Amino acid sequence: MIYAQVMAGGIGSRMGHTERPKQFLTLVDRPIIIHTLEKFTxxxxxxxxxxxxxxQWVQYAKDLIAKYIDDDRIVVIEGGSERNDTVMNAINYIQEILVSMMMMFL
Structure with a gap:
């Protein structure tokens, strides 16, 4: 199985004071995260x-993605407090999938 991880856990602090993290800002006609996910799909x-x-933004992201993209391969998970924690959360998610798949075959 091949998994992709989109690291979109930042809050855009270097962007200055915006009401949303940069991945949710609109670029042309859609949020940046949607442009990104369209390429991945x-x-x-x-x-x-x-x-x-x-x-803080998980439900917002789920709702936004559902509005623009219909692809059940996309799953939204919580990022961590640091980049490495975010990567580890994705690894743990993948591990849970693999363990449950192995359990089906036992």
Whole structure:
């Protein structure tokens, strides 16, 4: 299985005072995160596209993605407090999937 991880857990602090993190800002006609995910969904080899989001913005991200993209390969998970924690959250998510798949075969 091939998994992709989109690291979108930042809050955009270097952008200055914006009402939303930069991944949710509009670029042309859609939020930046949607432009990104549209590119990832074009790659058929990805079994899952894991989107790591700051915990405060998880539901917002889920709702936004559902509005623009219909692809059940996309899953939104909470990012961590640091970049390494965010990567680890995705690894743990993948591990849970693999363990449950192994349990089905036992």
């Amino acid at each position: 074009m790659i058929a080899e990805f079994d899952k596209i894991i989107v790591s989001i700051h915990p």
